[in-house]
Amino acid sequence: MNYEIVIGLETHVELDTQSKIFCSCGGHSSPKEPNDCVCPACSGMPGMLPVMNKHVVELAVTAGLMLNCEISRYTTFDKKNYYYPDLPCAYQITQLNHPICTNGCVSLQTSQGNRDIRIKQIHMEEDAGKLVHEGKHSYVDFNRTSVPLIEIVTQPDFHSAEEVLLYLNKLKSMFRSGGISECEEGAMRCDVNISVRPEGSEEFGVRTEIKNMSSFDAIERAIRYESQRHMDALEFGTEELVQETRRFDDVSGKTFAMRNKETEADYRYFPDANIMPIIIDDEWLEQIKATKPVAVDEKADAYREAGISEKEIEMLIHNNKLSKLLDDVIALGCGAKDAATWILTDCAGVLRKDGKSLSNLSINAEKLAAIIKLVDSGSINRNAGKKILIAVVEKDVDPVTYCKENGLDRKVDASAIESIIDKVINENPRALEDYKNGKEKAKQALFGACMKELKGAGNPAVIKELLESKLNNA
Amino acid sequence: MKYYTTQISEKGNIAIDDTILVKDVPTTAGSRILEGFKPLFSAEAVTRLENKGYGISGKTNVGEFGLDLCGEFSYYSEKEAELYGAAAQLVADGDVHGALGVDMNGSPRRAAALSKVCFLKPTYGTVSRYGIVSCAASGEQLGVYAKNVNAVSEIMAVIAGHDEKDGTSLKNESYDYATDAPVSGKSVCIVKELLEKADEETRAKIVAFAEKLRAQGVKVDEISVDFFDIANTAWQILMTAETCNNVSRYDGVKYGFRAKEYRNIDELYINTRTEGFNFLTKAVILYGSDVLSKNRYDDCYGKSLKVRRVISEKFKELTEKYDAVLTPVCSKTAYEAYDIHEAFEKVFKESVFTAVANLIGTPALVSGGVQLLGKHFGESTLLSLAGAVERMGE
Numbered sequence A: 001m002n003y004e005i006v007i008g009l010e011t012h013v014e015l016d017t018q019s020k021i022f023c024s025c026g027g028h029s030s031p032k033e034p035n036d037c038v039c040p041a042c043s044g045m046p047g048m049l050p051v052m053n054k055h056v057v058e059l060a061v062t063a064g065l066m067l068n069c070e071i072s073r074y075t076t077f078d079k080k081n082y083y084y085p086d087l088p089c090a091y092q093i094t095q096l097n098h099p100i101c102t103n104g105c106v107s108l109q110t111s112q113g114n115r116d117i118r119i120k121q122i123h124m125e126e127d128a129g130k131l132v133h134e135g136k137h138s139y140v141d142f143n144r145t146s147v148p149l150i151e152i153v154t155q156p157d158f159h160s161a162e163e164v165l166l167y168l169n170k171l172k173s174m175f176r177s178g179g180i181s182e183c184e185e186g187a188m189r190c191d192v193n194i195s196v197r198p199e200g201s202e203e204f205g206v207r208t209e210i211k212n213m214s215s216f217d218a219i220e221r222a223i224r225y226e227s228q229r230h231m232d233a234l235e236f237g238t239e240e241l242v243q244e245t246r247r248f249d250d251v252s253g254k255t256f257a258m259r260n261k262e263t264e265a266d267y268r269y270f271p272d273a274n275i276m277p278i279i280i281d282d283e284w285l286e287q288i289k290a291t292k293p294v295a296v297d298e299k300a301d302a303y304r305e306a307g308i309s310e311k312e313i314e315m316l317i318h319n320n321k322l323s324k325l326l327d328d329v330i331a332l333g334c335g336a337k338d339a340a341t342w343i344l345t346d347c348a349g350v351l352r353k354d355g356k357s358l359s360n361l362s363i364n365a366e367k368l369a370a371i372i373k374l375v376d377s378g379s380i381n382r383n384a385g386k387k388i389l390i391a392v393v394e395k396d397v398d399p400v401t402y403c404k405e406n407g408l409d410r411k412v413d414a415s416a417i418e419s420i421i422d423k424v425i426n427e428n429p430r431a432l433e434d435y436k437n438g439k440e441k442a443k444q445a446l447f448g449a450c451m452k453e454l455k456g457a458g459n460p461a462v463i464k465e466l467l468e469s470k471l472n473n474a
Numbered sequence B: 001m002k003y004y005t006t007q008i009s010e011k012g013n014i015a016i017d018d019t020i021l022v023k024d025v026p027t028t029a030g031s032r033i034l035e036g037f038k039p040l041f042s043a044e045a046v047t048r049l050e051n052k053g054y055g056i057s058g059k060t061n062v063g064e065f066g067l068d069l070c071g072e073f074s075y076y077s078e079k080e081a082e083l084y085g086a087a088a089q090l091v092a093d094g095d096v097h098g099a100l101g102v103d104m105n106g107s108p109r110r111a112a113a114l115s116k117v118c119f120l121k122p123t124y125g126t127v128s129r130y131g132i133v134s135c136a137a138s139g140e141q142l143g144v145y146a147k148n149v150n151a152v153s154e155i156m157a158v159i160a161g162h163d164e165k166d167g168t169s170l171k172n173e174s175y176d177y178a179t180d181a182p183v184s185g186k187s188v189c190i191v192k193e194l195l196e197k198a199d200e201e202t203r204a205k206i207v208a209f210a211e212k213l214r215a216q217g218v219k220v221d222e223i224s225v226d227f228f229d230i231a232n233t234a235w236q237i238l239m240t241a242e243t244c245n246n247v248s249r250y251d252g253v254k255y256g257f258r259a260k261e262y263r264n265i266d267e268l269y270i271n272t273r274t275e276g277f278n279f280l281t282k283a284v285i286l287y288g289s290d291v292l293s294k295n296r297y298d299d300c301y302g303k304s305l306k307v308r309r310v311i312s313e314k315f316k317e318l319t320e321k322y323d324a325v326l327t328p329v330c331s332k333t334a335y336e337a338y339d340i341h342e343a344f345e346k347v348f349k350e351s352v353f354t355a356v357a358n359l360i361g362t363p364a365l366v367s368g369g370v371q372l373l374g375k376h377f378g379e380s381t382l383l384s385l386a387g388a389v390e391r392m393g394e
Helices: A054-066 A161-177 A216-236 A282-291 A296-305 A310-317 A320-331 A336-353 A365-376 A382-395 A399-405 A414-427 A429-436 A440-454 A460-473 B044-051 B086-092 B107-115 B149-159 B200-215 B228-249 B265-276 B279-292 B298-321 B340-350 B355-360 B379-392
Strands: A003-014 A078-081 A091-094 A101-110 A113-126 A130-134 A137-141 A148-154 A188-198 A208-213 A244-249 A254-257 B013-017 B055-060 B098-103 B118-121 B141-146 B187-191 B219-223 B324-328 B364-367 B370-373
Touching (some): A054 A282, A091 B228, A113 A161, A161 A320, A320 A336, A336 A382, A365 A382, A414 A460, A429 A440, B098 B118, B141 B149, B149 B379, B200 B324, B228 B279, B298 B324, B298 B355, B324 B379
Antiparallel strands (some): A003 A148, B098 B141, B118 B364, B324 B370
């Protein structure tokens, strides 16, 4: 029999905010040592009250807009109760009754054509801390407690691991380009709900949930293993499927049922009275919309139209910083295709020499545009342009001044060029002789020698012309 | 009282109930579970008093998390005066100019009534809750004990006003706490159903208070109001649920008391909480977990939230007709010592007088052993009515 796999996803994404969701401790990426980034609020001391970080709301709304969701104008927080040492208050602040975004949709280009994945909701919540086990002891690290998360919940609309991965990659590139999250290792975690039914059946099969996977590779393997397990159970009666929560073991590549105790808890959700309902009025929503970056798809199309290669588009749309730099350089009057090469090839080359990558790039768009214009106008050649780029990246010099001071400018004095040409001809009587005997190659050699003397300065066309007239008159 | 300063401030010294944090001074909320806990910061109200030159004289004992009648079940109980409330007694004795307490289920109001001092539970959101050992966030308020309404008014003016550290703090910077607004022509009602729940001596107090109001030109009616019992039930459900949730952070992992014997994390939790909480807190935790559980939520917690909205409307109608509601605070003028195993039921019963103000966030003023309830931000009316009676003397 043929079977259909049905998958729904819950994806947790850490937001890139300056501070945690309910206190002023540094957010997601700041701490270095355990418990570096902890205050009385996020360590659950009595007396502290949660104060909402507005930026979290704005990023969640931006994510909702990107995923075509309805934005709730009235949104509230609830408490979810459970005991665990990494949860200092013994409750997590999350959204149950009035999540911030609902009813979204994202479309995927799969090998079987377009497929729409419905988004049930997006809600905001706080992350928990971390336990570190050393020998007989366990230590608690609260750096991650209260780091803001959004959880994106889909309807059971996926039918293969391929679709799931396409979706996750799409989320990742959207969130990067939207400044919502860099989605670094561990900052994006997934719970996968999976069931299998005979093809054509309307009813859902028994559903299992695989919790807390953070690598795409693990997600793919887990889906393949788990769907096969379900199909084997249905086809051959290898086991009886029960609705349960499972975990994926990376080493064996198998899923295992978790203890009931961890899964059947009654979380006793109830509204958090310490956080007033958040009202998103028209004015605020418009503000968020105005700052929302252009959707990835639209951006990619625009780049494609400008003649930028697919490989370069891929690099650009996943990186908000680079695409913004490119947009700025284009806005300053440079050609899109050319500018993209300067950024993705030349800048990358400069950084690579120091063992850095493009993510370390910090260059002023106006300075980069100035270099590109110097080359485009023929004032300097591309090699000179690269030399200036190195100086700009390393020492943040002014490109035009640097160009003049280092004689990279082609507009050198005509008399200087003439005297150099005379010098070269005098030093190479053999080449002159060859030229007079009709060897064109000799002219090329002399031209090369002139350029070498001029160190790349001067306009080659002018030099060529001068050289020819001199040779012919010699 | 655990003194930490003996300096006398010219402005006056203020005692702080142990449900309120004072930086570096052990704060336990009367519970063993917080034994040895030293806060890293002071409550906003405490800081505001200190900034205005008031002396903070020390911490006063409270019943565990303020859940009992008036401070009788503290782990740190000094046996004398326990049925009067430590802070209220200090104010009555003139040892301090005033005191701060957290009114979550009427405990400071009852203590004030028994000790014959004033206590104002102000409108919800007017005084920052930053730095109180929070239990029932949706209805607890920091209030003021003082010997007379003028002193209450003076201290309230210092501690009230917006605080950005409390998300429930209202935006206004100041409120009206005048004690001398004209009272002639105002109207007050006495609730028959509540009067019937009090003993003869208490009823006599209400009658005498009403007479004095009438002598000042206030119209006093005795009327029937049917929602006090249901308001109390709703608040006990919300209060126990929120308290159960808020005290769940006291688990022995981070600070305060930790059981000596445990073999794993579950035992650490269970033993710490078994030894750290008293019987009344445990009863509240059980009751609170029950009303929040999946199959009970809609009938208990969910319904109580609806009741809160209905009562809020009904109370608004009542206070459009009357400027204040005059009620007893306790069913009797003195409590006898009793066993903690009876506490949950006893407190539930007694809270019928106090719960509505916690449920809907309206102000309540205890003065002369009686209580005046008013509408949101109606503190000045309550203070002026009580002030008029106060100025007439015994």
